[in-house]
Amino acid sequence: MTMINDIHSQLRQISAQDFASFGLGDVAYVRPVEVDGVAAFAIHAADGTPLSVVDGRELAFAAIVQNDMEPVSLH
Numbered sequence: 001m002t003m004i005n006d007i008h009s010q011l012r013q014i015s016a017q018d019f020a021s022f023g024l025g026d027v028a029y030v031r032p033v034e035v036d037g038v039a040a041f042a043i044h045a046a047d048g049t050p051l052s053v054v055d056g057r058e059l060a061f062a063a064i065v066q067n068d069m070e071p072v073s074l075h
């Protein structure tokens with residue numbers, strides 16, 4: 001239990017800027033979008049920075065994994 005309390009204490013001390021960048025290079029999210037009337041999937045970095053738009057969800061996830069990141073679906 002002490003270890004959990006130590007982790008919680010450390011997390012409380014993270015600055016807002018550090019928290020915002022947490023996972024930035026490790027996580028990318030995918031969300032459905034429409035481009036020129038065609039369904040597509042946008043890939044964004046954890047901070048919301050657009051990275052790419054592709055025509056399939058599976059392709060989006062594959063591109064993220066290929067770049068050593070963890071894909072997350074956004075609804």
